[in-house]
Amino acid sequence: MTPEKNSLFGGETTPTNDALNEPTGGYGNQRQYVSKVLPAAEMRQREVEKELRHAFGRYIETRQIEVIVFERIPATDLARAILNHPLILKPLLAACNLAGRALKRDLKIDNIDTYEPTLTSAQANAVAGYLLSFLPQYIELPALSRIDRVSFIDKEIRKDKGRWEKLVCEALNLYGHGPFKKRKFEAGGQVFELDAATPAKGDVQIGIDIKRIEARQDIHKRCDEIVNKAAKLKAVFRKSKFGAVIYYPFIQEHPNVTSRLTSPNIDAVVFASGSAETIENAVRLLLAKVEGRKL
DNA sequence: CGCAATCACGGGATTCGTTA
DNA sequence: TAACGAATCCCGTGATTGCG
Numbered sequence: 001m002t003p004e005k006n007s008l009f010g011g012e013t014t015p016t017n018d019a020l021n022e023p024t025g026g027y028g029n030q031r032q033y034v035s036k037v038l039p040a041a042e043m044r045q046r047e048v049e050k051e052l053r054h055a056f057g058r059y060i061e062t063r064q065i066e067v068i069v070f071e072r073i074p075a076t077d078l079a080r081a082i083l084n085h086p087l088i089l090k091p092l093l094a095a096c097n098l099a100g101r102a103l104k105r106d107l108k109i110d111n112i113d114t115y116e117p118t119l120t121s122a123q124a125n126a127v128a129g130y131l132l133s134f135l136p137q138y139i140e141l142p143a144l145s146r147i148d149r150v151s152f153i154d155k156e157i158r159k160d161k162g163r164w165e166k167l168v169c170e171a172l173n174l175y176g177h178g179p180f181k182k183r184k185f186e187a188g189g190q191v192f193e194l195d196a197a198t199p200a201k202g203d204v205q206i207g208i209d210i211k212r213i214e215a216r217q218d219i220h221k222r223c224d225e226i227v228n229k230a231a232k233l234k235a236v237f238r239k240s241k242f243g244a245v246i247y248y249p250f251i252q253e254h255p256n257v258t259s260r261l262t263s264p265n266i267d268a269v270v271f272a273s274g275s276a277e278t279i280e281n282a283v284r285l286l287l288a289k290v291e292g293r294k295l
Numbered sequence: 296c297g298c299a300a301t302c303a304c305g306g307g308a309t310t311c312g313t314t315a
Numbered sequence: 316t317a318a319c320g321a322a323t324c325c326c327g328t329g330a331t332t333g334c335g
Contacts (some may be wrong), residue, residue, distance in 0.1 A: 099308060151308095165311095165322090182312070194320065195310095212323065222323095 002071070062105045068139040079121065079128035083126035088116045089127070091148035096134035096181035101289065164274065165210045168245050169196045171283040172208065177292060180208065194233070206290050213249040213257075219248075223260040241290035246283055 053060065064211035073081075082089050092098060119127065132153045132227060172180040180196040183204070195210040209229055213222045225291055230242040250256055254271050272282035 184313090195322090225322095 008236045025070060066278075067138045068141055068144065069138045070135040071137040073127045073132070075125065075132055078132060079124040082117070082128060083121060083124045086119070087115075089117050089146045090114050090151060091129055092135065094132065094147045095098045095136075095139060095144060096133060098131070107137060130270060164212060165195055167276070167279055168208075168210045168283065171279050172196050172287070175280070175284055176287045180206075194229075204233065204240045206243070207233045207243045208286070208290075209242075211244065219253075219257065219260070221259065226261055227263055227266070234265045241267045241292070243270070243286045243287060243290045246271050247273065249273070254263065 050218055070078075083094075099114065167225045169180055169182070177198075182193065182195055182196050183197045184193050194204070194207040197204050198206050207229075209226050211222055211226065214221055221249040228242050230244075233242050244261060245264065246257060246269065246270060248254060251271075257271075258269050268286045270282040270286045
């Protein structure tokens with residue numbers, strides 16, 4: 001990044017974007033959020049660069065490097081670039097701390113796949129103008145690609161974690177008398193979701209909550225959610241059974257979780273890690289407790 | 296009392312399943 | 316198929332708690 005002024009706040013040399021300048025009735029948009037903290041951000045940037053130079057002085061080399069000079073790019077060119085090369089959108093957005101939600105809120109463009117966008121040319125124009133108002137004067141190309149890489153890795157990790165719930169549900173179907181499937185039920189006007197339940201329709205007989213708790217500080221929140229959901233389920237389906245399958249990497253604290261989940265409404269609490277073996281063991285144990293007379 | 300550690304909370308991100 | 320809502324993870328901030 002550049003030590004010089006950022007284009008957004010410096011000279012307004014870049015195209016302004018109408019959507020960002022409309023009155024918002026006191027509610028902020030991304031530009032306003034940024035503007036508010038800009039002085040602090042610029043001060044920090046100067047200090048960070050200074051410290052980096054001092055800290056790494058002996059290891060800093062000067063090399064020739066490709067730089068993308070955003071301040072020379074007209075909005076129409078940027079729009080065309082995005083249309084012709086959709087892959088470039090994500091790194092540009094990420095470099096500005098912008099994401100799909102901001103585009104939706106500020107530009108009223110819904111459901112952009114920021115990784116592989118398919119935009120109309122009108123949308124590309126809007127996004128280009130919007131981006132240019134946030135982009136710095138220039139960014140080194142490898143830095144930009146690195147930013148994309150970080151975002152991509154983060155996304156893929158989330159995707160992988162999302163598969164864990166499916167593995168547990170598949171194990172329930174393999175070893176239990178399902179079919180187990182995600183389903184909803186209503187209690188007191190509110191709708192609740194069970195990650196795995198059987199049967200798919202009619203009165204719930206078995207409801208399972210499948211949860212990952214990866215940070216210690218989330219334990220209260222997650223346990224409260226489980227206890228609440230169990231109570232709601234039992235309030236509606238008095239004869240049903242409720243169980244929880246939990247991923248919690250602090251094994252020595254599993255008894256804590258179990259005791260927090262002690263409730264007449266919860267019939268089983270089991271733990272599993274990412275391995276197929278622990279999932280199988282947990283699911284078998286849980287099924288033994290909630291299936292009872294079935295079969 | 297002052298400082299450090301911990302807690303609670305909320306905002307922002309992405310993914311997935313459901314629904315219109 | 317597009318849009319939406321639920322769920323989960325990450326992070327920073329301010330409040331609270333605990334210790335010397």
